[in-house]
Amino acid sequence: MSQTRKESSSDGETKPQTSRTSFVNRFLRGSKLRSSKAESRKESNDLKTSDFQPSDETQTPAPLDAAKALSSEMELELGSRTQKNGQFLQKLGKQAVDKGLDLNNCRLTTADVREMVALLPFLPDLEKLDISWNDLVGGTLPLITEQMHLVNKLKSLRLGSCRLTTDDVRALGEALKAVPDLEELDLSWNSKVGGNVPRILQELQAGSKIRTLELVDCTLTSEDGTFMGQLLPVLQSLEVLDLSMNRNIGGSLNSIAQGLKSTSSLKVLKLQSCGLSQKSVTLLDAAFGYLGGLRKLDLSCNKELGGGFEDLPAQLAMLEHLEVLDLHQCSLTAGDVVSLTQVIPLLSHLQELDLSANKKMGSSSENLLSRLRFLPALKSLLISNCALERETFTALAEASIHLPALEVFDLSWNKCVGGNLKLLLETLKLSTSLQVLRLSSCSLVTEDMALLASVMQTGHLARLRKLDLSYNDSVCDAGWAVFCQNVWLLKELTELDISLRPSTFRDCGQWFRHLLCAVTRLPEITEIGMKRWILPPSLEEELECFDRDHRSSIRFDHGGYQ
Template sequence: MSHTKKRHSPEEETQPQISFIKKFFRVSKPRSAEAESQRESKSTETNAHQPSRGAPETSAADPAKPKPLSSETEGESRVEKNEQFLQKLGRKAAGKCLDLNNCGLTAADVRELVAFLPFHPDLEELDLSWNDFVGGSLYLMAPKMHVVSKLKILRLCSCRLTADDAGALGEALKVIPELEELNLSWNRRVGGNLPLILQSFQEGSKIQTLELVDCALTSDDGAFMGQLLPMLQNLEILDLSLNRNICGSLNSIARGLESTSNLKVLKLHSCGLSQDSIKILDAFRHLRNLRRLDLSCNKALGGGFEASPAHMATLKHLQVLSLRQCSLTADDVTWLTQVIPLLSNLQELDLSANRKMGSSSENLLSRLRFLPALKSLLLNNCALGKEPFTALAEASMHLPGLEVLDLSWNKCVGGNLNLLLDTLELSSSLQVLTLSSCSLVTEDVVLLASLIRTGHLARLRKLDLSYNDSIHDTGWTVFCQSVQFLKELMELDVSLRPSNFRDCGQWFGPLLCAMTKLPEVTEIGMQRWVLSALQKEELECFHQEEKRIIHFDHGGVQ
């Protein structure tokens, strides 16, 4: 927080505000901004009252004397300077959008940008993300932001914003009433200064998207957010991910969420949620328009769902649900089994890295058949047994729109891929199939090859068969002879485990031949397959003859 204090004007003190928020707002913009403003004002006054040096005063009536530059000429000069500024940064103006993301901006560039803004009063989108030197320079921009008052989108991700920038940004936001999206993610000095920045977000604010990922938000910031949320009636996207210290104020946030009925996306990835903070689910009964819910990577959450009311069942419009790495227990799985069939609009489900759910997930996986709109199913590293895998195989036949299926790190798939035969034959939409470290055997890849040759899996764009070291060279050969029929394939990975190195077999020739017939492929993963001298020569010739760039990541060095 800034150490300076702000005296409220009578008009400000008469405005109705929540007392909790009011406590945080008694701050002023940084002195550096005031000093800069005073210097600019003094400079303007001086220039206005002093004649230019170098030439004697001339009479306007004397036709022989040079005339001052016309406003049209000045305008052309400014346009040229603006173009030079953008050209220097390798960017072009695009209508109402100015994208200077990752341009290596310096403090001097920020000064040029300040001079640039008044000539673009219709600017609606400004992105300065991933420019380290923006931090500490916002005081230069704050006094000029009123000239782009139509701004709707402001992104300042990873700009190393300072505590002083927080004050300057708070002042700037006061003169941007049309703002709809604000992204301050990956600026850790935002933490502890959030009330100072968002002081202008009052009732009636048009803000729709607020992203504060990994901003080191404090418990006080979380409490402030809980008080602020009821004012943000237009809020649709809220991302507080990677702020573990707000867990102590989640009850306050939950109460605030009850008033955000228009919210469509809520992300609380890795926020330190625990069994106690699962009470935040109570707010879900008010979020009837929610489309995306991310509670992933909250490892202490496991065991808390069983005691929670089934408020998630009211999320009739939910399309994306991520519970990855939440340490789900058998009781949690029982709770989820009751909820899942009621989410009929669900399109993406991520239950990855919940190893405790494996043996008790048979009933849950069998109920996936009630999700006809499901497009993405991620179950990697769930320690599935044969019975749950069989239940999944039977249910997946009822998912005709499935586009992404990830079963990696489930050893039960090896030798049992035939259980998915009907699903793979019926699926006309599958684009990503990930079977890494599934203990696949030769018969499994021969089955895949047969499906590919007969025209199934025709829309596959990414196929990951890595870390399946038990497949013999004969199986790889049969498979590589069939790859050429995957006309939309972009990525293929057949890498070996980090601890294993093998000589590349006779299948390498058919693989190279297949690549000449696949117009979309860009990446072939072959880590730890050791190429012979002849195979290296073949690969070099392939690169010389092919006009496309295909990256063969073989790394076959022991």
């Protein structure tokens, strides 16, 4: 769940254009039809009042003729502008969406921004504007904000990672009053937002319709955090608040926690990597009592948080609608785990739980993991790199049998799994919903690979889409062979990773031929990771032939064969 620039960028990839008809055409079609209907009514009225008198050739052209000429001229101008607008969007490879202008990750230039601004007078009903991930937008935002009054029905404005300047964010603050219906504002990944939050959000008054506010990695200051705490009571419609990756706001959490008590409609709260401390848990727990509708809570990557849960967080247990809880990389202590054992099983609606990268859980989480059986709605369980021991892994395996909805299961970097995968046999047989299984760096052995093969042979794991077996260098060629001979049974598989550790290079055995054969029988497969496997010339030639003659759409990610 770590938020990275790369992930956000990939989310914003352009999609192929499916129609040459621009969204501007659709915007303007309604107004053109209304205009035509009005002209028709006018023509009808003119005919009724003319008494059908013969025209005089010496008279001035009839009003009807003048109206037709004017209408024709306007339609020509409108058509020209519509064509230019369509060409602009087509040039950027963007698909038309009603009432939305999505130009994220388009490498916009200053000239493009000017063209976009020229569009705004023709889009009075525009509700969504997204120009995120365009670095060159920085310094040009005033061109847009000066015309913001033309799109005063705007509900969503996304400006993430635009390298906004100080002048940009100040201009934005002044322009927000022109869009009173704004519901979504994203300024993430803009460092100049830090220190300027009061200037930007000062126009948000009581009655504001803001529902989503995202300020991820904006270099927010402690003063910004204090202002946010004072602003929150004004944002009565707020449902999503993301202040992640702002390490300096931990010192102002007292103000933020006080403000949260007035946001009863909040559904998502993300404070990942915000410099939270042990004391922060107490402050937030006091606020949780007022957030009965909270669905998602992310406190991950706050390494100083460890020990904060040792005093039982009573209000956390009252979040009965909580669906996502992310506590990965929080340095949880044995005392934290004991307290969470009393809390987490009470969150009966929990669907996603991430406890990864808390290495002290290894010897103290047996009771917690065994009680996960009381979370039947759980869909995603991430416990990678928790230094699990045989006893704790056994408790987890026994509990996982009672998780019928499980779709994502990540046990990576827990060495105890190797040689003990048989403990998960019943889970693998019963988990009809499992789509993602990650067992990277688990010290798997040939016996474990044989177990996976037997599960596949009996028709289980039928919905598996992603399987990560990377960094298991201890599996011998026989183990890879039995696995590759049966992997073709996973008909919905899209990604498979069997890469070796960065420090390891190893000759690829004859099992690679079984893998190539299996791939031809996997209709959904798109990527196979096998970095640092060394292909002999004969097998490399077979792969080249395969790429050329069969399924070139499949990517073998090898990082360059040695």
